[in-house]
Amino acid sequence: MIKSSAIKILNSFDLKVCAKQLIVIDHIDDIKKLNNQDCKNFFIIGEATNLIMNEYYDGSIIKVAIDDIVKIDNQTLSIGAGLNWFKLIDYCLNHKFYGIENLTSIPGTVGAAPVQNIGAYGVEISSFVDSVTCYDFDTKQIQVMSNKECKFNYRESIFQLKNSLILRVNLKFSKEFSPILSYPSLSDYIVTNNINPSSITPKALSNLIKTIREFKLPDPSTYPNVGSIFKNPIVKTNSIDSDFLSGHKWKVSTGLIKLSAAKLIELIIDKISIPPTLAIYENHSLVIINLGDATYSELKNLISDIQNLVKLSFNINLEIEPKIL
Numbered sequence: 114m115i116k117s118s119a120i121k122i123l124n125s126f127d128l129k130v131c132a133k134q135l136i137v138i139d140h141i142d143d144i145k146k147l148n149n150q151d152c153k154n155f156f157i158i159g160e161a162t163n164l165i166m167n168e169y170y171d172g173s174i175i176k177v178a179i180d181d182i183v184k185i186d187n188q189t190l191s192i193g194a195g196l197n198w199f200k201l202i203d204y205c206l207n208h209k210f211y212g213i214e215n216l217t218s219i220p221g222t223v224g225a226a227p228v229q230n231i232g233a234y235g236v237e238i239s240s241f242v243d244s245v246t247c248y249d250f251d252t253k254q255i256q257v258m259s260n261k262e263c264k265f266n267y268r269e270s271i272f273q274l275k276n277s278l279i280l281r282v283n284l285k286f287s288k289e290f291s292p293i294l295s296y297p298s299l300s301d302y303i304v305t306n307n308i309n310p311s312s313i314t315p316k317a318l319s320n321l322i323k324t325i326r327e328f329k330l331p332d333p334s335t336y337p338n339v340g341s342i343f344k345n346p347i348v349k350t351n352s353i354d355s356d357f358l359s360g361h362k363w364k365v366s367t368g369l370i371k372l373s374a375a376k377l378i379e380l381i382i383d384k385i386s387i388p389p390t391l392a393i394y395e396n397h398s399l400v401i402i403n404l405g406d407a408t409y410s411e412l413k414n415l416i417s418d419i420q421n422l423v424k425l426s427f428n429i430n431l432e433i434e435p436k437i438l
């Protein structure tokens with residue numbers, strides 16, 4: 114389907130955004146539409162929950178609507194990129210495909226999940242990606258990329274650099290349920306609520322994650338947001354004196370530590386000048402919410418202010434997590 118003439122683009126920050134044209138890929142054969150189009154000026158979106166977009170996009174917005182789930186074998190599923198992530202979690206819980214319970218309640222589509230290697234509560238999607246089927250705009254061919262070729266890292270993959278449209282994500286799940294409960298806020302919740310870890314079922318774990326997230330993260334339909342605005346910075350252990358972040362830093366590998374971006378913001382929060390249309394969410398300082406009619410420039414300025422203040426105060430660079438268009 115191709116729609117032209119100022120198409121409204123819904124996004125989870127509720128910014129008023131229009132685009133010149135929208136191209137929806139309902140079927141793999143629809144790729145021909147892209148070959149016939151002048152696709153020099155295009156941008157791919159899923160559900161726009163990790164995007165900050167300006168008022169008008171003078172080009173084609175491409176969206177994949179393929180949303181089927183094909184069972185390849187007892188451990189492997191091939192999933193259409195347009196499927197909503199919540200629906201995949203439900204399917205996996207109901208059909209005994211284990212491993213992604215900690216990724217419950219992450220908004221967006223399956224196709225966007227490998228792009229920034231979504232992760233939460235100690236689990237990343239990269240551990241389950243067998244391969245990704247995509248259309249390469251440069252070669253005009255459909256290509257199957259192996260996990261290794263996807264070059265996954267913390268909130269990173271090759272798809273952030275490569276000119277390609279993800280059509281299917283092929284995931285290989287665990288044979289047995291082996292819950293990962295070590296992430297600090299998850300293990301604290303389990304201890305505080307006297308939950309016996311060995312009694313936790315996949316559905317119970319998914320529900321626990323849902324409960325923790327509901328407290329920490331605002332629902333975009335009530336408080337429009339794009340999730341975490343910044344990545345947690347990873348720095349060389351000896352590059353800064355990080356004692357002031359005790360309890361808010363984690364060893365990543367020899368010589369590298371990950372710092373809590375939320376804590377860094379909390380430490381400078383009084384110095385930030387916030388316009389009346391925006392706020393920093395009270396339960397999670399990494400989340401900026403739109404209080405109504407916030408503009409692209411207001412949001413971008415606030416993000417830059419926070420980055421500058423953190424740099425000035427701690428000499429640490431905060432990298433923006435959502436894609437800014």
Ligand SMILES: Cc1cc2nc3c(=O)[nH]c(=O)nc-3n(C[C@H](O)[C@H](O)[C@H](O)COP(=O)(O)OP(=O)(O)OC[C@H]3O[C@@H](n4cnc5c(N)ncnc54)[C@H](O)[C@@H]3O)c2cc1C
Binds near residue numbers: 225
């Ligand atoms: C309340 C809230 C909580 C969140 N929590 C988390 C979290 O815990 N962990 C986490 O990792 N993220 C989190 N996010 C971010 C977001 O949910 C994920 O990044 C999600 O994968 C985005 O999906 P989307 O379909 O909305 O992608 P979009 O926002 O539409 O796009 C994101 C990026 O993916 C690209 N893209 C999308 N679809 C395709 C495709 N088919 N082919 C190629 N490129 C594509 C886009 O070009 C863009 O660069 C959260 C967001 C919100 C609003």
